[in-house]
Amino acid sequence: GQNIDQPTEMTATEGAIVQINCTYQTSGFNGLFWYQQHAGEAPTFLSYNVLDGLEEKGRFSSFLSRSKGYSYLLLKELQMKDSASYLCAVRDSNYQLIWGAGTKLIIKP
Amino acid sequence: IAGITQAPTSQILAAGRRMTLRCTQDMRHNAMYWYRQDLGLGLRLIHYSNTAGTTGKGEVPDGYSVSRANTDDFPLTLASAVPSQTSVYFCASSDKSTGELFFGEGSRLTVL
Numbered sequence: 001g002q003n004i005d006q007p008t009e010m011t012a013t014e015g016a017i018v019q020i021n022c023t024y025q026t027s028g029f030n031g032l033f034w035y036q037q038h039a040g041e042a043p044t045f046l047s048y049n050v051l052d053g054l055e056e057k058g059r060f061s062s063f064l065s066r067s068k069g070y071s072y073l074l075l076k077e078l079q080m081k082d083s084a085s086y087l088c089a090v091r092d093s094n095y096q097l098i099w100g101a102g103t104k105l106i107i108k109p
Numbered sequence: 110i111a112g113i114t115q116a117p118t119s120q121i122l123a124a125g126r127r128m129t130l131r132c133t134q135d136m137r138h139n140a141m142y143w144y145r146q147d148l149g150l151g152l153r154l155i156h157y158s159n160t161a162g163t164t165g166k167g168e169v170p171d172g173y174s175v176s177r178a179n180t181d182d183f184p185l186t187l188a189s190a191v192p193s194q195t196s197v198y199f200c201a202s203s204d205k206s207t208g209e210l211f212f213g214e215g216s217r218l219t220v221l
Contacts, residue, residue, distance in 0.1 A: 033208075099151030
């Protein structure tokens with residue numbers, strides 16, 4: 001079966017750095033997405049990785065290793081507004097998105 | 110503002126009733142999707158449409174139907190609602206070049 005694993009919840013301190021991991025087992029691979037979802041709101045796009053390596057976008061970076069079935073989202077200089085759920089999703093061989101359950105990130109002052 | 114509009118935003122429904130969730134996009138995206146999101150679970154695909162006039166079943170299609178008469182509209186119908194269909198429903202469309210999904214604000218449905 002297809003599976004996406006990510007931690008259920010993480011806590012970090014304002015101003016610090018946090019890494020959210022995602023491991024996947026899917027039938028084929030055509031890219032990995034990270035989305036941010038604030039409570040009660042819709043998910044919004046953060047990043048997309050299709051090749052191995054690091055993609056940097058401001059305070060957020062996303063890393064992919066296809067051989068290990070592994071990705072992480074790195075958030076730097078954490079702000080209170082970064083408190084949200086972070087969703088990992090993999091596009092499989094049929095170009096369908098398989099979603100993880102999401103990681104709830106709690107930022108403390 | 111361009112994007113996806115869902116209606117209603119919230120609804121309480123008696124079991125056995127018929128309900129249609131509306132979804133309209135103005136980005137001219139070919140592909141559209143309906144997901145449900147339940148606590149502790151990832152987004153689960155109900156139905157999708159790759160282009161106007163075609164639809165397909167997702168991971169959890171039972172009890173739901175969709176239609177795609179034109180590019181902009183993609184309504185989701187619950188023919189006879191059951192309590193297990195209590196959930197938050199998200200409509201989305203995708204940009205063909207990037208695959209990025211754009212989501213509506215969601216419809217919170219409670220079936221009693």
